[in-house]
Amino acid sequence: xxxxxxxxxxxxSQASSALPPLPVKQIAPGIYLHLxxxxxxxxxxxxxIANIGFIVGDKCVAVIDSGGSPQQGIALRSAIKQTTTKPVxxxxxxxxxxxxxxxxxxxxxPGIQFVGHHKLARAMASRGGHYLGRAEExxxxxxxxxxxIPPDLQVKDGMTLNLGNRELLLTAHPTAHTDNDLSIYxxxxxxxxxxDLLFLEHIPVIDGSIKGWLAELERLEKNHYKLxxxxxxxxxxxxxxxxxxxxxxxxxxxxxxxxxxxxxxTLEQAVNSVDLSAKDHWQLFDQFHRKNVTIAFAELxxxx
Amino acid sequence: xxxxxKIIGLLMLTILPGIATAEGDDDTWNNILKSQFFAGKNxxxxxxxxELEAPYRAEDxxxxxxxxSSKIPxxxxxxxxxxxxxxxxxxxxxxxxFEFFPESGKADLAMRVRVNTYSNxxxxxxxxxxxxxxxxxxxxxxxxxxxxxxxDLDEAMKRLGKVKFRLDGGVTPGQPALTQLMISHPNLTGxxxxxxxxxxxxxxxxxxxxVSFNNKPVLNAKIDIAISADPNFRxxxxxxxxxxxxxxxxxxSCESPTSRNVCSKGNSYSxxxxxxx
Numbered sequence: 001x002x003x004x005x006x007x008x009x010x011x012x013s014q015a016s017s018a019l020p021p022l023p024v025k026q027i028a029p030g031i032y033l034h035l036x037x038x039x040x041x042x043x044x045x046x047x048x049i050a051n052i053g054f055i056v057g058d059k060c061v062a063v064i065d066s067g068g069s070p071q072q073g074i075a076l077r078s079a080i081k082q083t084t085t086k087p088v089x090x091x092x093x094x095x096x097x098x099x100x101x102x103x104x105x106x107x108x109x110p111g112i113q114f115v116g117h118h119k120l121a122r123a124m125a126s127r128g129g130h131y132l133g134r135a136e137e138x139x140x141x142x143x144x145x146x147x148x149i150p151p152d153l154q155v156k157d158g159m160t161l162n163l164g165n166r167e168l169l170l171t172a173h174p175t176a177h178t179d180n181d182l183s184i185y186x187x188x189x190x191x192x193x194x195x196d197l198l199f200l201e202h203i204p205v206i207d208g209s210i211k212g213w214l215a216e217l218e219r220l221e222k223n224h225y226k227l228x229x230x231x232x233x234x235x236x237x238x239x240x241x242x243x244x245x246x247x248x249x250x251x252x253x254x255x256x257x258x259x260x261x262x263x264x265x266t267l268e269q270a271v272n273s274v275d276l277s278a279k280d281h282w283q284l285f286d287q288f289h290r291k292n293v294t295i296a297f298a299e300l301x302x303x304x
Numbered sequence: 305x306x307x308x309x310k311i312i313g314l315l316m317l318t319i320l321p322g323i324a325t326a327e328g329d330d331d332t333w334n335n336i337l338k339s340q341f342f343a344g345k346n347x348x349x350x351x352x353x354x355e356l357e358a359p360y361r362a363e364d365x366x367x368x369x370x371x372x373s374s375k376i377p378x379x380x381x382x383x384x385x386x387x388x389x390x391x392x393x394x395x396x397x398x399x400x401x402f403e404f405f406p407e408s409g410k411a412d413l414a415m416r417v418r419v420n421t422y423s424n425x426x427x428x429x430x431x432x433x434x435x436x437x438x439x440x441x442x443x444x445x446x447x448x449x450x451x452x453x454x455x456d457l458d459e460a461m462k463r464l465g466k467v468k469f470r471l472d473g474g475v476t477p478g479q480p481a482l483t484q485l486m487i488s489h490p491n492l493t494g495x496x497x498x499x500x501x502x503x504x505x506x507x508x509x510x511x512x513x514x515v516s517f518n519n520k521p522v523l524n525a526k527i528d529i530a531i532s533a534d535p536n537f538r539x540x541x542x543x544x545x546x547x548x549x550x551x552x553x554x555x556x557s558c559e560s561p562t563s564r565n566v567c568s569k570g571n572s573y574s575x576x577x578x579x580x581x
Contacts, residue, residue: 041449097449119458126505127451128497134421145497175456207449209456264472266484266538267416268369271359291363291446295455298367298416298534302463302488 019071021078022052027235028189028227030056030166032083034076038202038232038283041068041099043140048072050099050196050231054080055186057163060089064184064193065231066103069141073103090115090161092170093151094195094231095178096123097207098131102141104149115161116151117172117180124148155182173197176213177205190226192239200233203282203289204246210254210296211303217247249278257297267297328424328442332392341388341398345436347428351375353437354387354411354429362419365445365452367532371414372427378404384411386430391443391530393423395495396562400527407520409480409542416532418452418493419445454490454533463488463534467551467575477581480540485515485551487536487573493529494561508570510535511556517579518547529561549577 024032033053041047047068054063054076061080066073080088091107093116094100101124104114128148135143153159155172162168169185177196184193197216199205206213221240228239236242252275260270274293279285338347355373362368374384383406389399404411411429419425426440445452454460466488473482487510494507513525513535522541541549555570 099449122457125496126453126457129495130420130451130453137421148497175459179456179458205449207455209459212456264470266369266414267367267536268371268414271363271369287446291450294364294367298532299456299459301486302466302534 019075019078021082022067022072022075024053024076024079024083027229028186028191031186031189031191031227031229032056032079033229033235034079035234036232040284040287041139043138046071046141047099047102047135047139050097051229051233052076052100052103053229054083054088055163055166055168055184055193056084056086057166058086059162059164060086062090062092062161062163062168062184063088063107064092065094065100065195066091066107068099069102069139070105070143070147071103071141073106076103077106088112089163090153092116092161092168092182092184093120094182094184094193095180096120096127097178097196098135098139100195100231101149102135102143102147105143105147108146108149113152114149115153115155115159115170115182117182118154118156119172119180120182121150121154123178123180124150173216174212175209176216178208181208181216185225190224191229192220192223192225192227193229194220194231195229196231198228198230198233198243199246200230200236200242201283202232203285203287204249204292205288206250206292206295209299210250210292211299214247214250214254217243217250221247245281249282252278253292253296254300257293257300261297261301267294270297327422328440330392330424332397333390333424333426337390337392337397341390342428342436347436347438349438349440351439353384353431354427354439356425356427356439356441358425358441358443360442360444362443362445365419365450366454367416368419368443368445369414369416370425370441371538372412372429374411374429376431378406378408378411380406383408383432384429385432387411387413388428389415389417390426390428391417391419391423392426394418394420394530396529398528399530400525403521403524405521407517407542408522408540410540412538412540413523414538416536418530418532419443420452421445453493453495457490457492460488460490460533464490465571465573467573469549469551469575469577471579475543475579475581478542478544480542481579482538482540483515483549485537485539486534487513487551487553488534489555491529491531491533491535494558495529506557506559507561508557509555510553511567513537513551513553515539515541516550516552517541517543519550522549543579543581546578546580549579551575
């Protein structure tokens with residue numbers, strides 16, 4: 001048995017050292033994206049399910065989300081090395097979810113600063129233990145406390161990072177998808193890296209506030225961007241049109257749930273009855289819709 | 305490469321079946337909980353006294369709705385006196401101990417709980433003759449990005465202590481009336497990563513709850529961190545005439561999330577609601 005394990009261990013360690021660079025595509029000058037397919041995180045995909053990538057300036061590189069596993073972080077690092085000789089100076093985590101932060105460890109070294117929302121570290125502290133406890137069982141990845149790296153630079157409202165003739169404007173949003181959402185605006189290409197503030201194709205997942213998210217979308221809707229990069233789904237050039245299905249899903253959900261709360265219905269009844277008409281529009285609907293109803297109900301029952 | 309991972313994965317599954325938790329195993333109950341809470345007692349496993357409803361798949365592990373339904377009416381001669389609720393695999397399995405009275409009308413109780421992982425949830429009822437009956441349900445708390453804590457701590461803190469009663473089904477004198485009690489409280493578990501010391505927050509949760517109608521007890525509860533943020537209870541009472549439904553509760557803060565040896569008392573709260581049949 002031990003020999004089998006040892007052999008497996010060798011196989012795994014060889015597999016990771018020989019990891020090929022993560023496939024990335026330059027979607028705007030200096031902006032490289034690894035576009036992910038839509039999957040429920042599991043032991044096959046190891047939670048590598050989010051869009052991640054990097055932006056290259058004249059001086060250095062900013063990583064935007066490090067991936068769903070340490071391996072994906074290593075593969076992203078190889079991709080950067082293959083793309084540019086410039087060093088990585090920042091790793092920006094757009095929020096606390098495992099598919100965006102588990103690759104952090106691949107970038108942990110002097111000279112690289114981790115950047116996040118001012119509430120990210122707290123979210124990491126309160127969720128980290130639970131996430132780590134289940135990573136092996138659910139994702140088949142081996143991680144420990146070292147993999148949860150809180151930000152060195154905490155963004156309170158906004159912050160500008162200069163990559164050398166390239167300024168990134170970071171915005172710490174009020175509670176929306178989570179309570180620690182950070183977006184990145186690249187002035188050079190007029191690109192908003194919205195991360196999980198925007199879901200396309202993949203059903204939006206509420207883990208913060210449905211009201212807050214709708215309010216943030218209303219605000220962002222008024223802006224113009226040449227390119228917007230979602231955390232899940234393909235980048236789009238028709239902002240805000242491409243965001244409207246997400247807004248409609250959230251608005252309908254809020255409307256239906258408010259009506260049920262008014263009628264005195266329970267959370268259990270809402271979970272089993274709230275509008276399924278959007279089902280065909282979204283991938284992973286069955287996995288997340290009922291969760292969305294649950295979390296939105298628990299929020300909206302307190303609004304009056 | 306993916307293929308290689310899949311093969312490794314399959315191998316691991318084949319040779320390490322012990323990693324996966326068997327569906328609904330009773331190990332924690334048999335080895336720890338039974339003797340911790342009911343040492344030397346005989347417990348019959350049956351649905352004859354109470355039934356437990358819980359979703360097979362918990363959509364959000366922070367908010368899992370569970371419901372205990374009583375199979376016998378509350379009368380002076382025979383009634384359900386107590387119900388315990390436990391989540392076997394939670395780091396602190398004790399959810400609550402709920403005391404009912406003949407005046408409760410019906411010993412039904414619904415609430416929302418935190419479920420950390422795949423686990424049996426069990427409810428044990430004690431009738432006034434001292435007999436214990438247990439029923440259980442297996443729940444798969446789904447993984448992914450969720451964690452068994454509240455989503456928006458700051459919002460919950462802002463509302464702390466706010467209380468709402470809802471009697472949506474109306475009130476008929478002499479008949480058990482369904483009441484919903486909503487308490488705004490973050491019910492902090494105190495679970496967090498030790499090395500991120502800047503963020504150490506002790507648990508902070510509601511530990512005692514008393515509901516009365518015209519000063520007669522309806523429901524007394526001793527509860528803990530497995531109760532979801534913004535505790536929500538549905539239960540019955542029998543309004544014989546107009547009167548005052550009152551909820552009184554206290555919160556507490558403990559040094560360790562999984563021990564209740566060192567705790568400091570928090571605040572007391574009280575809220576009344578006028579019932580007019």
